[in-house]
Each structure stands twice: as structure tokens, then as C-alpha cells.
Amino acid sequence: MRVAVIDYQAGNLASVVKALRHLGAEITVTERPAEVAAAERIVLPGVGHFSATRRLDETGITVAVRDAIARGTPFLGICVGMQWLLEGSAEAPNQPGLGHFMGRCERFPEGKLKVPHVGWNSIETNIVGPAMFRGLKRIEYVYFTHSYFAPITIFVREADGEWHSAVSADTEYIQPFAAALEWGNVFGVQFHPEKSGETGLRVLRNFLEWRPC
């Protein structure tokens, strides 16, 4: 399985690459649109600032990803990589996201609890049984580290004009929010599967093995 891991100069890709290799994937770390277009799977990691995604527009990756998704190539965004699938984020209001899903990321409000949200939190998958959580329990623990989040009201518009919720798992810190998004061949996780033990490895394996039904 040839997997393109997109390098956009935002943080450490070593853990994501290591976890995918551990699962048998053949990894190309790249910021070249042609290599992204040729891949069988695309992963956009992210531990940086939302503004770093501007580089995706500059390098032509944004267009390559949009085309690949339209052709049916499975795509996984992790953390900021998931947030980029939305229309944008309060972290960098002038930088648009891909806009594949409708909604915007917001910052956790200040209050009694600390921001950022760091650590292992429980997530609950939706009743439909999302593909990326196949083989896992309804409630699992995964590792988060972030200050911005996608609300639980994230939608996708189908060709038939119908709107569907894209939220495949939710969690709660200060307030409920989306822990994972999934619609067709497009997946996003706010948590770090590469750091979430056996649960995270299973999510990555489900992504690598996903086939359209």
C-alpha cells in the first residue's frame, strides 16, 4: 500500500510515519502534488498552527488533494489535518480550509478547565458503526493535544443535495466536540492515532484497509 504522508513543514512526522510503517504501509513523505496524486492513500498529519496549512495552497497540494478525493482516494487528516477538512478555523481566520465538510473550528473557551486539552480522553462512536472504528468498542480512549476543536455540528452535502452529519465519534472536554469525521473516502481524527496505543493502530489499520462498499 503506497501512502503519501504530506509534509508541510509543520512539526514532527516521525511518529505518524513509524506507525504506518509498523502496519506495513510503504510511505512517501512529500510536498509534491504529483506524488500525492499517485498515492493509494493520503495522510495529512499536523501538530502545528492552522496557518501552516497555507503552504498546502502554495505548493499545489490543496488542488491535488481535492482531485484525489474526488477520484475516490482515501484521505486521512490528523489533528490540524482534520481541521483543514473544514471551512476554516478561528486559529487563523484568513486561511481557508479545504471546505470538504461544512463547519469551522473554534477555540475552547477559558474557564475552570485548562486549555489546551492534553491527554487520554474517551470517545464514543456513532450508532451507525463508522468504518474507521471497526473492531473497536463504542467507547475507547485516545490521546489528544489541541486548543481548537470541530463542533459536533459538522455536515457534508451529498450530490443529491441532502445534508448528512460527518461526525463519526464525539468526545467532551469543556463541551462536546467532534473527535472524528468520516464520510465516504474522507476521514479525520482530532486525536493522535499514532500515539493512542493499540486503539490508534487499529484506526490506522482500518484506514489502510478501507474499501468502498
Place this chain on the structure above:
Amino acid sequence: MLTKRIIACLDVRSGRVVKGVRFVDLIDAGDPAELAARHAAAGADEIVFLDITATHEGRATLIDAVRRAARQLFVPFTVGGGIRTAGEAAAIFDAGADKISINSAALARSELIGEIGATFGAQAVVLAIDARRVPDRPISEAEVFAAGGRKRTGRRAVEWAREAESRGAGEILLTSMDSDGTRAGFDCELTAAVSEAVQIPVIASGGAGNAQHFTQVFREGKADAALAASIFHFGIHDVRALKEELQRDGIPVRLPC
């Protein structure tokens, strides 16, 4: 629900795990990569390597140990000890660490915190503070020590934690030198003072001896995570048994793990 993290810390010297009592009397406790994997399998939420040699030869063996350990670790992995520059930090990230912890070098030049964060993100920078209470003075005056606890700095732990946060540290690893190695309990008062002063997570360290100590530092000490080394190494406790006891006490932990 966000759980309290239990972090297994391995003090590494010349490529071997050691653990001292009050920073002296080191005894050999095994291969770091093997112990890291064992702790992760037993349910540790995170693994920390602290290199206590920090000599040139020690550094090469450390990088090798980090690389070997990282290969089989799929939980967050932090490495610290003797990191002086962003370049040295980059070498450790390259070997497979997710976070680095810095201490004396940040005291000498606090810009280092932001320099590492600029490339690897704030979540990857843990500021380690070794602090000691000042007799007959309030806890807010607890003093920071550098160079593995050997050098006084005249700084106050609470103020240093706040400054580190403003410079972009992602977490604070707070070691009470008074409690370290005693197995008599964490310094809850010191931990609470620092944890309430910052928005970033505080990891309590020093003094773990039994499950009750963890419950105390999570409740009274307001710690977001707690770190222990020696209690896990010799089979006194494993992480899972500790977590089961914490869960009975009503502390949210990642179980089953």
C-alpha cells in the same frame, strides 16, 4: 472524560536505566527500550526518558536507546536531560521522541523554549522544574534548582512556570527535590501552587510510593499527570494495578488499557 495520566519515567545513564534516591545512590534497573515497552504494555499513558549522564558519549548511547525504544512505542514518548540547543532537540525528535523536556538550558536562556516550539510545536516542549521548599517561607517561594538539583538559581518555581508558559512551553514537569526518591508522597502543596498558576498541564514528580499518593496529588495537588520511576521497576507495582486502585478511589484513568 479526560483521564489523569500515569507516566513511567526511566532515568537513563550510559544507556542503562538507573534510579537514585534524592539524586544519588544509583542502582542498575535494566535496558531502557525493554522497560519502556513493558511499561506501555502494562498501561503507562506515557513514557519519559531522563538522561542523567548528559556527557558526549552518554548522548550517543541515549539517542540509540531512544531510537530502539521509539520503534515499539505507540504512546507519547518524552526525552530529556542535557538538551542545550534546538539542534540537539531536533536530533532527539528525529530518533523518535514526541516531546523533549528541557531544564537547565532553559533557565540559562529561556528563548530556547520558543525556538524548539517554533519548529516542533508547543505540545512538544516540556519544561522540567526541579524545586525545593525554602524553610519557614510560603510555598510560593519554593526555589528552582539547575544542573540536576545541584545549583541554586534564586528563582521561584511558580514564577518560572508562568514565564515558561508565556514563552510557549506545552507542559510543566515539576519535581519536588524534597520528596524525590523518598516514596513518602508527592509534594501536593507545591504541585497545586504551580498547577493553579498556569493553563498548561502540570506533571507531578517525586515521592510516589503507593496509590494513595497518586490520588492525593490528583485531588489536592491539582496535577494533570503524575510520574513515577522506582515504584514500577522492581515489581512493587505495575501501572495497571495502580490504575485499578485509582479507579476505585474515583480518579478517572484510562482502563482497560
